[in-house]
Amino acid sequence: MKSLAFLIALAAFAGPTLAKLPAPALSDEAKAKAAEAAAKTAHGGKVASYQLCQSMDKVAQSYYANAKKGGMDVKPPLPTAPCVNPGPFVYTPSAPAGAAVPAPAPAAAPAPAAKK
Numbered sequence: 001m002k003s004l005a006f007l008i009a010l011a012a013f014a015g016p017t018l019a020k021l022p023a024p025a026l027s028d029e030a031k032a033k034a035a036e037a038a039a040k041t042a043h044g045g046k047v048a049s050y051q052l053c054q055s056m057d058k059v060a061q062s063y064y065a066n067a068k069k070g071g072m073d074v075k076p077p078l079p080t081a082p083c084v085n086p087g088p089f090v091y092t093p094s095a096p097a098g099a100a101v102p103a104p105a106p107a108a109a110p111a112p113a114a115k116k
Helices: 002-019 028-069
Strands: none
């Protein structure tokens, strides 16, 4: 019973302690990998939407064909946007902000005039 109370107290105090830890600083390479993973995920969502669109069109065509065979009077389908194939995944990383524009060279200071 004492060990259970100890574990509950430990869990109660450990949660807030861990929540206050600062987020780790990500390197440029880790940020690039995260950006690529986000792009892959977004493309996967587009592919899933395309596949869902195709399957809905196929089901609708099948429904209308079977309804006509059965002699049902069906209204024409509502016009919808065509399914757009997102194509294969191609990732083009954006250039880092610091590397896009090179720093200008400092201007040379004028030479001091010689005194006579």
